[in-house]
Amino acid sequence: MALLEVNDLTVSFYTQEGVVTAVDDLSYTIERGEKFGVVGESGAGKSVTALSLLRLIESPGEIESGEILLDGEDLLQMSDSEVRQIRGNRIAMIFQDAQTALNPVYTIGEQIAEAIRHHLDYDEEDARERTIELLDQVGIPDAENRYSDYPHEFSGGMQQRAVIAMALSCDPDVLIADEPTTALDVTTEAKILDLLEDLTDEFDTAVQLITHDLGVVAELCDRVMVMYAGQAVEKAPVEELYYDPKHPYTVGLMSSIPRVGDDSDRLRTIPGSMPDLIDTPTGCSFHPRCPYAEEACTRTEPSMIDVGNGPDAREQSARCLEYTNDLQHGLGFDVSIDEDLSERVPGDLHE
Amino acid sequence: MSSDTEPILWTDDLTKHYTTEGGFIDNLLGRKQTVQAVNDISLELYPGETLGVVGESGCGKTTLGRALLRLIEPTDGSVYYRQQSDDSPSPSPSPSPGGSREEIELTGLSSSRLRDLRTDLQYIFQDPFSSLNPRLTVGDIIGEPLDIHGIADGEDRLDRIHELLDTVGLNPSHAHRYPHEFSGGQRQRIGIARALAVDPEVIICDEPVSALDVSVQAQILNLLEDLQEEFDLAYIFIAHDLSVVEHISDRIAVMYLGEFAEVGTTEEIFSEPHHPYTEALLSAIPEPDPLWEGDQIFLEGQVPSPIDPPSGCQFHTRCPRVIPPAEYDLEQPEWRSLLTFKLQVREAEEVTQLVTLTESDKDIREDQSRLSRERLDGLVRDEFGLPPELSDHAAESVLSDAISDLHERGTHACEATLEDTYVSPCETNDPVYVEHSPTHDIACLLHGDNYSQAAPEANQFGEEYDGTVVQE
Numbered sequence: 133m134a135l136l137e138v139n140d141l142t143v144s145f146y147t148q149e150g151v152v153t154a155v156d157d158l159s160y161t162i163e164r165g166e167k168f169g170v171v172g173e174s175g176a177g178k179s180v181t182a183l184s185l186l187r188l189i190e191s192p193g194e195i196e197s198g199e200i201l202l203d204g205e206d207l208l209q210m211s212d213s214e215v216r217q218i219r220g221n222r223i224a225m226i227f228q229d230a231q232t233a234l235n236p237v238y239t240i241g242e243q244i245a246e247a248i249r250h251h252l253d254y255d256e257e258d259a260r261e262r263t264i265e266l267l268d269q270v271g272i273p274d275a276e277n278r279y280s281d282y283p284h285e286f287s288g289g290m291q292q293r294a295v296i297a298m299a300l301s302c303d304p305d306v307l308i309a310d311e312p313t314t315a316l317d318v319t320t321e322a323k324i325l326d327l328l329e330d331l332t333d334e335f336d337t338a339v340q341l342i343t344h345d346l347g348v349v350a351e352l353c354d355r356v357m358v359m360y361a362g363q364a365v366e367k368a369p370v371e372e373l374y375y376d377p378k379h380p381y382t383v384g385l386m387s388s389i390p391r392v393g394d395d396s397d398r399l400r401t402i403p404g405s406m407p408d409l410i411d412t413p414t415g416c417s418f419h420p421r422c423p424y425a426e427e428a429c430t431r432t433e434p435s436m437i438d439v440g441n442g443p444d445a446r447e448q449s450a451r452c453l454e455y456t457n458d459l460q461h462g463l464g465f466d467v468s469i470d471e472d473l474s475e476r477v478p479g480d481l482h483e
Numbered sequence: 484m485s486s487d488t489e490p491i492l493w494t495d496d497l498t499k500h501y502t503t504e505g506g507f508i509d510n511l512l513g514r515k516q517t518v519q520a521v522n523d524i525s526l527e528l529y530p531g532e533t534l535g536v537v538g539e540s541g542c543g544k545t546t547l548g549r550a551l552l553r554l555i556e557p558t559d560g561s562v563y564y565r566q567q568s569d570d571s572p573s574p575s576p577s578p579s580p581g582g583s584r585e586e587i588e589l590t591g592l593s594s595s596r597l598r599d600l601r602t603d604l605q606y607i608f609q610d611p612f613s614s615l616n617p618r619l620t621v622g623d624i625i626g627e628p629l630d631i632h633g634i635a636d637g638e639d640r641l642d643r644i645h646e647l648l649d650t651v652g653l654n655p656s657h658a659h660r661y662p663h664e665f666s667g668g669q670r671q672r673i674g675i676a677r678a679l680a681v682d683p684e685v686i687i688c689d690e691p692v693s694a695l696d697v698s699v700q701a702q703i704l705n706l707l708e709d710l711q712e713e714f715d716l717a718y719i720f721i722a723h724d725l726s727v728v729e730h731i732s733d734r735i736a737v738m739y740l741g742e743f744a745e746v747g748t749t750e751e752i753f754s755e756p757h758h759p760y761t762e763a764l765l766s767a768i769p770e771p772d773p774l775w776e777g778d779q780i781f782l783e784g785q786v787p788s789p790i791d792p793p794s795g796c797q798f799h800t801r802c803p804r805v806i807p808p809a810e811y812d813l814e815q816p817e818w819r820s821l822l823t824f825k826l827q828v829r830e831a832e833e834v835t836q837l838v839t840l841t842e843s844d845k846d847i848r849e850d851q852s853r854l855s856r857e858r859l860d861g862l863v864r865d866e867f868g869l870p871p872e873l874s875d876h877a878a879e880s881v882l883s884d885a886i887s888d889l890h891e892r893g894t895h896a897c898e899a900t901l902e903d904t905y906v907s908p909c910e911t912n913d914p915v916y917v918e919h920s921p922t923h924d925i926a927c928l929l930h931g932d933n934y935s936q937a938a939p940e941a942n943q944f945g946e947e948y949d950g951t952v953v954q955e
Contacts (some may be wrong), residue, residue, distance in 0.1 A: 318764060348771055394730070400701065402701075
């Protein structure tokens, strides 16, 4: 049984302009210890999915239907107090903006110790010990003295480390990281990602990493789900996604990243922008921006089809009419892997 | 691209220092602090080119961009702009080799003269949400510079607004809409249209795409490139994302703590030789390729505070290639660890701030006098990734003395022992720009004549040295 299983999750927000379906019939699973990436542009429903897992959707939002199974137990059927036992304990979250995630009027140490006392029933002294140990583990120098520092005395990277320490404090089964490095500099980002990878390997924690940065996904994740307009459009192991993408949106995303060493003059773009979720296009929601869209795409809504090669065909799936043979002209993209592009300072790499 | 070989905009030792505003008593006691945001920057921007400026947050990129246009007043130094002389007479004309252009010192201009020059020099802001007035329609936002500079009115003004909206890829019929009705990418296009309204020569783009999604980012980058070609614009492109800067720039300046560490053409920056800081930055870009296994160089510590920047080369506190003193024969990682130890002793008041006590040291935490010399030695070497014995005997005996001092007399005695003996040339000597090619300058002692032999191989770093681990 998978550790976390999300089935047919639908989340809507009732706004004055209309009903926004932020997450639309989404299903995925995360295995124990797996690193699962969720990629997409802003407004794709990545963060709403994450908040649903913790039942943190607030009015006017509502989880309409579906189930979220953690070890077979449905979080959506639990009482508030049962959910509170799960939050921060078995499912923990790292928020994008560490500065707002930390309470400015409590010391860093106290905020972490609070969770430990609450969930693990440690006494004052033991919780403090454990907190110092955690701060040390996430690479905060002089953890003993920094315990009583306030958040504003930490730099951005250190705040994010403290938030990671807090998330790992109760040894969670699933760690949801919502854009954990977006607010950080590239040098700090590299260190934080490395830390996250080491610690989650050490504790065998499953990670759901939400990001828009395909470079971060490539570095950390085992499996990836690409989201568009509240739906998953492609799910694949990370290597297949990068070397053999099946959905035109994935291809568009890949080709719009500027790559170091690529000397072509223009970046390829996806024309237009994410549709309004109040009024999602008929048929395939990507068809207004898709270069391969045909008549059929405006009418028929594609379903998730297994498209993988070889024995693990079920590993990769995509939501495109191409794979139900409903397209007349097919998808006109092909993926070329340019070996030269991988050559980058400082030198020798790649196979 | 224009064939002009004379720069259109250049600076001479441009400097911007902020003074922290303390309270009344602080002022009375003279406890003012100076933040050295930008220090002695000399740059040149040629017509039709894009100069990328990269660096971590807090390195002074934005301050530099704003000081260039005097959106903030520079503390020192000058900014020059070569204006096409048929526009308007200049109060201090000076002959220029270009003939049709004349040199103007922006830093000495009156505000009304400066305002006239804003038709040539424009700025695109980072945040497309806060840089547009929410109470004005898009037409009025773009029309405002036309009104201020008296470029067009009535029917002409409307035509010009529609033309500009069309140029940046927006629907001209949306001119009556308000900014909140547009997405982030579209708002950035409005910001660009506003900058283009006065038909400028130079646009300073301050992180124009960092708030945007990748697919929209690509659209805006393409638009900026198209506009450059169409109107022969020169850009100064400030960003923290190296892959974006690489894509759009002709030349790149790498900034660290208010100074340029390296300046060169894009190819030169991205190929050897590198400034050690550039090297670390380049290695840290996450590559969108799951099979890519590059060596990432992790810089230790934080960017030092610009209030009290380090002496000598500002990067020496974090540099993985910092030069060892000539009198010792030390491995590079050992030396890096020793120097880090020394720098941290300087900051520390107590032993516990230097080393991490483990579970088994519980009794020591309560009573520091119970910490034995051997245990402290072990803890220090552990913390700083130093081997049980340094490869150089002289250096080892100093370290050993220093740890004894730390044990017996505290951090200040230890500091005194370390301070005089372990001194890197990087701490005492200001690096000068070394010219690798006419367009490529690196400010690093390793690239000068005196120390070039000392340049160690970065790849020697072992895994066991925590400080600066190069990961396989």
